[in-house]
Amino acid sequence: MTEKKTAVAGEGPGTAAARRGRLRIPTLSYAVALLFLVGLVFSLGNGNFITGYNLSTIISYAVLLLLVGLGQMCAILVGGIDLSVGGVMSFVSVSFVIVVQVIGYWAYPLFILVGILVGYLNGILLTRIRIPSFIATLGTGGIFMSLAMIVAPVPVNVPTPKWGYLDIFNGTFLGISNVIFIGLLVFLLYFAILRFTAVGRNIYYVGSNIKMSWMSGINIARTRNFAFILSGTGAALAGIMVSAVQYGCNPYVGSSYILPSIAAVVVGGTALTGGTGGAFNTLFGALIMSVLQNGMNVVGVDQYFQQSILGMMIIVSVALTFDRSKTPVIK
Amino acid sequence: MNDIGSSTNSEVTLALTGVSKVFPGVVALDKVDFSLHSHEIVGLVGENGAGKSTLMKIMIGVSQPDEGTISRDGILISPKDPSDAIRHGIGMVFQEGTLVPNLSIMRNLFLCHEPGFQKLGFLSRRAMREAASRLMEEVKVSADVETSISDVSPAERQMVEIARLLWLSRLYGQKHPVLILDEPTTVLNDGERTILFDILRNIKKEASVILISHRLQEIVENTDRIVVLKDGKNVTELPSANARISEIEQLMVGHTFSADRYREDEQTPAGAEEVLRVENLGRRGAFEPISFVIRKGEIVSLVGLVGSGKEEVCRCINGLENADTGAVFLKGKKLLMGSPNGAVRAGVGHIPIDRRNDGLALGMSVAENVNLLVMNRLKVWGFVSPPRERKNAKVWVEECRIKTPSLGTMCANLSGGNQQKTVIAKWLSSKVSLLILDHPTRGVDVGAKEEIFRLIRKLAREGIAMLIMSDTLEEDIGLSNRMLIMKDGRFVKEMACPPGKKPGPRDIIDAIV
Known part of the structure; x- marks a missing residue:
């Protein structure tokens, strides 16, 4: 009997994860293992994959996905979803390119503020006007996408004399690209908010059981607003970065980040139903997505075929990383 | 075993032999044997976590046994899922109910099996109506079969479920259907309960019934045989005819019960300080203005039938509903009405009746649930x-004797009693001054009940004022210092319950009805 007991106990990733507490290591370890596996396959497939130049390309895309993904994760954790991240990214990136030429460094805080405000608007639509976040953010996303087109119907560039303002993203420190430091900083910020602040913790409670949270006196509206503010901020940061590293951008840039942002969150092991997951999950989710997308280009997979491989990989990786034992009903 | 009960001359229709089931960290069932004769009602009793639900789940194919066999009329079967089990004539009426609320009785009865009523490729509404009416007659439901399930009473819903299972068994040609009823009476009033058992006795002519209930009285009165489980093992079985409740309780818990189960001798008199003052609180359509006071360390019981307005009074105090008139004061400070947040901040705790849905984040750990209300007190330098x-979690898990493998265990994996203790621990750690307990022992086994009573007494000693609504009158009388009796939305009578001079249930019943 006892032998049997231990055998069964070792089996379920979910229960083992639950026993070890909040970090949920086993779920995460699948994501880490998957990352290494995918990386290994591509390295063997083409020697160029592992070169310094290519790695910096991967990191750069991964950090972009991380920024928008961390925000998306907050919206998902609280039990919602944020489809406006694409519109926000587009709007922020083109406006940033134009405004940074005029006001210089002040453009950074200004557009972070824009992200906060858009997130707050999304939150208000959900909590005050009571429109489901899926619809509300679909709407605001569309509005900001069109604003981006109005602001800059064609791709815009930062003229060379003004490039100095973008050194924050393009410089290096101790031989390591600043992008990595920025990604790390934002990651730590989101991690700390979710792990060490009461309002961050409330995001988990509300996402896990909203009625119980309400009855326990948690301010539901404030918690949800905050989660969407975090989401808007992440999208705005990604918008700033995408312009900064390319010294310009086109108004469509954000639309290609909506689904990857959700994929990065879910592939990392955060449940779409809310309440479980975390910053570490999204970090690995973003890395996996980035390695995949880049690796397929390097190895020379047909452009059209890449989408289906990506689709399959999302399904496979969610099958591995998603902790089903936490969600009684899979929707 | 054959000579037990009234079912001597009938054959075994369902037999589970040497069934074991292991979950991570717990042996839920350890070589359990269970047999059911045709035309028999068997009561299955045991504490929460004794293995009753696991045994049921194995019978209806929700989980599969690690060892052991299931046989039906002598033939080995292994149900894969509930729809497979019903093909073998085994069906279960769940605690929560499994009907689709927005469909009619008729639609629910034949759900997923409508093709039998097809004529020329179309469903014959008339044939369905006729069959449904006949079935409803059998279970004595008078409502029209086109009534939507959301409009019928909980009792009638249960009857519909029973009728559905009977009909399915016939559809699959089963001669001896087995019906499993899990706590069928928790949602029923006394009259409905009597009707349910009448129907079950009637159904016995055709089917066998397994009855799970925490109300031992009804088990003894309505079954032929009682099977007792403890810690996943068979303890014993005995004929119901000469079973005594105290004897069964002892078998379930494994030790004798103190005569003073509500710990009356630990009852402390109310303090002088006023904790809760309710002034002219009223809500149109629910209850008329009511005023009362609860003092420090006092346990006040709110007594009344369903519809007496007692639930609504509590919901107005803890802010879940907004009152039309009056005010609530906690320690002299006026509470913000209609805001759970305001009530919680002021120090009103609330143990809800539905702990799984309203009391816990089931997907989160015990520690996270216990710490929910006190995050701000667990901060160092703002984090x-x-x-x-x-x-903090460790202190309260020990204080409330929550049995859990670790602090990180997900709440969904705890037994009902331990989930309830987790909810209590959550509120206690936040240092409430008033605790509203909405049926704190509902669906909790005898052993866990005792621990909850112990906790309640301890809280009173520590000066927490409590407002209780209980499952039984006996519990109300036993626990409280004072009872407030409500009837039809009006406050009718106040009764003191000092230790040693408690009123009897009869003194109160007249006032309630």
Whole structure:
């Protein structure tokens, strides 16, 4: 009997994860293992994959996905979803390119503020006007996408004399690209908010059981607003970065980040139903997505075929990383 | 075993032999044997976590046994899922109910099996109506079969479920259907309960019934045989005819019960300080203005039938509903009405009746649930400190004797009694001054009940004022210092319950009805 007991106990990733507490290591370890596996396959497939130049390309895309993904994760954790991240990214990136030429460094805080405000608007639509976040953010996303087109119907560039303002993203420190430091900083910020602040913790409670949270006196509206503010901020940061590293951008840039942002969150092991997951999950989710997308280009997979491989990989990786034992009903 | 009960001359229709089931960290069933004769009602009793639900789940194919066999009329079967089990004539009426609320009785009865009523490729509404009416007659439901399920009473819903299972068994040609009823009476009033058992006795002519209930009285009165499980093992079985409740309780818990189960001798008199003052609180359509006071360390019981307005009074005090008139004061400070947040901040705790849905984040750990209300107190330099979190959770898990493999265990994996203790621990750690307990022992086994009573007494000693609504009158009388009796939305009578001079249930029943 006892032998049997231990055998069964070792089996379920979910229960083992639950026993070890909040970090949920086993779920995460699948994501880490998957990352290494995918990386290994591509390295063997083409020697160029592992070169310094290519790695910096991967990191750069991964950090972009991380920024928008961390925000998306907050919206998902609280039990919602944020489809406006694409519109926000587009709007922020083109406006940033134009405004940074005029006001210089002040453009950074200004557009972070824009992200906060858009997130707050999304939150208000959900909590005050009571429109489901899926619809509300679909709407605001569309509005900001069109604003981006109005602001800059064609791709815009930062003229060379003004490039100095973008050194924050393009410089290096101790031989390591600043992008990595920025990604790390934002990651730590989101991690700390979710792990060490009461309002961050409330995001988990509300996402896990909203009625119980309400009855326990948690301010539901404030918690949800905050989660969407975090989401808007992440999208705005990604918008700033995408312009900064390319010294310009086109108004469509954000639309290609909506689904990857959700994929990065879910592939990392955060449940779409809310309440479980975390910053570490999204970090690995973003890395996996980035390695995949880049690796397929390097190895020379047909452009059209890449989408289906990506689709399959999302399904496979969610099958591995998603902790089903936490969600009684899979929707 | 054959000579037990009234079912001597009938054959075994369902037999589970040497069934074991292991979950991570727990042996839920350890070589359990269970047999059911045709035309028999068997009561299955045991504490929460004794293995009753696991045994049921194995019978209806929700989980599969690790060892052991299931045989039906002598033939080995292994149900894969509930729809497979019903093909073998085994069906279950769940605690929560499994009907689709927005469909009619008729639609629910034949759900997923409508093709039998097809004529020329179309469903014959008339044939369905006729069959449904006949079935409803059998279970004595008078409502029209086109009534939507959301409009019928909980009792009638249960009857519909029973009728559905009977009909399915016939559809699959089963001669001896087996019906499993899990706590069928918790949602029923006394009259409905009597009707349910009448129907079950009637159904016995055709089917066998397994009855799970925490109300031992009804088990003894309505079954032929009682099977007792404890810690996943068979303890014993005995004929119901000469079973005594105290004897069964003892078998379930494994030790004798103190005569003073509500710990009356530990009852402390109310303090002088006023904790809760309710002034002219009223809500149109629910209850008329009511005023009362609860003092420090006092346990006040709110007594009344369903519809007496007692639930609504509590919901107005803890802010879940907004009152039309009056005010609530906690320690002299006026509460913000209609806001759970305001009530919680002021120090009103609330143990809800539905702990799974309203009391816990089931997908989160015991520690996270216990710490929910006190995050702000676990901060160091403005940030929540993990060591403090662990410390606080550990203190309250021990204080409330929550049986859990670890602090990180998901609440969904705890038994009902331990989930309830987790909810209590959550509120206690936040240092409430008033605790509203909405049926704190509902669906909790005897052993866990005792622990909850112990906790309640301890809280009173520590000066927490409590407002209780209980499952039984006996519990109300036993626990409280004072009872407030409500009837039809009006406050009718107040009764003191000092230790040693408690009124009897009869003194109160007249006032309630």
